[in-house]
Amino acid sequence: VKLPKQDGHNSADIYETEALTHRVKYCRIKRQWCGEGWRYFLQLILEGEPPIKVRPTGELVHPIGSGRVGLDIGTQTLAYSSDNAVGLVELAPAIKSVSAELRRVNRAMDRSRRATNPQMFNADGTIIHIDKLPPSCLDRHGKRKWVSSQRYRALAMKRRALYQKQTALRRQMHNELANQLLAQGNDFYIEQMRFCALAKKAKEAKKSKTGKNLSRRRFGKSIANKAPATFVNVLEDKVIRAGGNFQNIKTWEAKASQYNHLDHSYNKKKLSQRWNQMPDGRRIQRDLYSAFLIQHTTPTLDGFDTHLCDTNYEHFVTLHDKEIQRLKGTKMPSSAGL
Numbered sequence: 001v002k003l004p005k006q007d008g009h010n011s012a013d014i015y016e017t018e019a020l021t022h023r024v025k026y027c028r029i030k031r032q033w034c035g036e037g038w039r040y041f042l043q044l045i046l047e048g049e050p051p052i053k054v055r056p057t058g059e060l061v062h063p064i065g066s067g068r069v070g071l072d073i074g075t076q077t078l079a080y081s082s083d084n085a086v087g088l089v090e091l092a093p094a095i096k097s098v099s100a101e102l103r104r105v106n107r108a109m110d111r112s113r114r115a116t117n118p119q120m121f122n123a124d125g126t127i128i129h130i131d132k133l134p135p136s137c138l139d140r141h142g143k144r145k146w147v148s149s150q151r152y153r154a155l156a157m158k159r160r161a162l163y164q165k166q167t168a169l170r171r172q173m174h175n176e177l178a179n180q181l182l183a184q185g186n187d188f189y190i191e192q193m194r195f196c197a198l199a200k201k202a203k204e205a206k207k208s209k210t211g212k213n214l215s216r217r218r219f220g221k222s223i224a225n226k227a228p229a230t231f232v233n234v235l236e237d238k239v240i241r242a243g244g245n246f247q248n249i250k251t252w253e254a255k256a257s258q259y260n261h262l263d264h265s266y267n268k269k270k271l272s273q274r275w276n277q278m279p280d281g282r283r284i285q286r287d288l289y290s291a292f293l294i295q296h297t298t299p300t301l302d303g304f305d306t307h308l309c310d311t312n313y314e315h316f317v318t319l320h321d322k323e324i325q326r327l328k329g330t331k332m333p334s335s336a337g338l
Contacts, residue, residue, distance in 0.1 A: 015053050022046040035161035049241065062179040064242040069185035070295025072256065072287050073193060073232065075222040076333045078177070079287035081295045082184040083312075086288055086319035090332055091226040092173040098166045099225055105159045112152040120144065170227055171234075178235040186244035188235070189294050189301075191251045195219075195229045249294060253302035256290040261309040274337020284320060285337065292316045 023046065030041045053061035065082075072079040079088045114121060119137055121127055130144060139145045148156075181188075199220040206214045223229075239246045249256075258266045262279045269276075269286070276284045296308040324338075332338050 014056065015051055018051040019046060022048045033160050033164050035157070052242070062182050062238075062242075064239070064244050065183045065185045067185040068187045068189065068295050069181065070291040070293065070297070071181075071188060071190040071235075072290040072294060073190060073228050074287065074335060075195070075198060075219040075228060076226050076335055077287065078228075078231070079285075079291040080181060080184065081288065081291035081316065081319075085184060086292070086316060086323050088285065088288055088323060088327060088332070088336060089177065090336075091177070091228060091231060092170045094173055095166050095170050095225060098162055098169065102159065102162050102166070105155055105162065109152060109155045109159065112149055112155065113146065116147045116149050116152065120146075166225075171230070174227070174231045174234045177231065178238050181235060182238055182242060182244075186239070186242070188239050188244065188246045189249055189297050190232065190246075191254075191256060191290075191294060192248040193228070193232075193251070195223050199223045247301060249297050249301045254294075254297065254304065256293045256304075257286065259293060259304060261293065261304060261306050261313070264306065274335070282317060284317070285324060287336070288320050288323065292320075 025045045025047050028043050028045060030043050031038050032041060033039075055061060065084075067083045069080060069082045077088060077090055080086070114125075119128075120133070130138075130142075133144070137145055198218060201217055201220075208214055236246045255266055258268055260267065260276070260278070274286050276286055276289050278284055292312075293304050293309065296305045296312070297303070298305050327336070327338055
């Protein structure tokens with residue numbers, strides 16, 4: 001393989017030149033779906049760690065900052081608090097358009113499947129249980145024998161391409177956000193979250209006041225679209241490679257969402273309660289306040305340094321009010337409480 005000659009006038013050329021000084025371990029062929037069919041790419045696997053991106057002037061493209069940073073991540077948003085900034089951002093906001101198109105494709109596929117397989121559905125639209133289907137509707141393995149039209153197969157190919165596009169776009173936006181956070185500090189703290197548990201349906205079936213069954217769905221759709229766990233892995237990798245520190249605090253011992261440093265009390269809150277009414281009369285956004293507390297966690301990672309919280313509280317409130325004013329002109333998920 002003959003690589004094009006680099007002129008060294010931009011950071012990409014410097015990055016590639018340094019990367020190619022590493023020994024080539026092996027090459028592998030990667031297959032990727034690209035709308036109309038499979039495409040094959042040759043990946044060059046090099047020895048060692050990826051080089052750090054620098055500008056032609058010698059400056060780092062994404063320099064790491066100095067100080068402590070607290071992170072409170074949810075299923076769709078991320079709140080952060082540092083010495084210089086307080087922010088609440090949506091994870092991968094650009095994938096909304098792809099998700100909307102995916103919904104349309106999925107509905108079209110469902111309509112096509114129902115039209116070509118009427119024997120699989122009851123008159124009310126519900127699917128017939130597999131045990132009640134005649135043998136003609138089953139294959140030799142005892143599974144449903146679906147009939148797929150040409151339109152259905154074309155939609156399936158389009159859906160596959162959209163999922164591929166969604167994955168690539170989400171990964172790109174996670175990397176961009178991680179690079180922005182890298183400048184906020186070099187000592188990161190975050191709550192441990194079990195996103196796989198949040199994605200599962202609720203075990204207990206509940207009913208409304210009118211006796212209607214309530215949905216057992218929780219956060220599976222949000223987690224599938226935003227991939228918050230992937231973002232945490234991306235950020236942790238960047239922080240550690242840049243020489244910083246990344247630690248998970250003990251969620252159940254610290255209880256950042258319940259603690260109040262002004263009166264040292266713990267109060268359970270409903271998930272719908274997105275604002276904290278502080279003893280000093282201020283209203284503080286819940287996620288931003290949790291990020292502030294996590295920023296001032298103790299060395300044992302199971303509590304908060306109240307002296308540091310008291311010292312930096314007024315500065316945090318100033319940055320908090322500034323961020324809330326900025327968010328009023330943006331469209332955020334309903335979980336932000338804005």
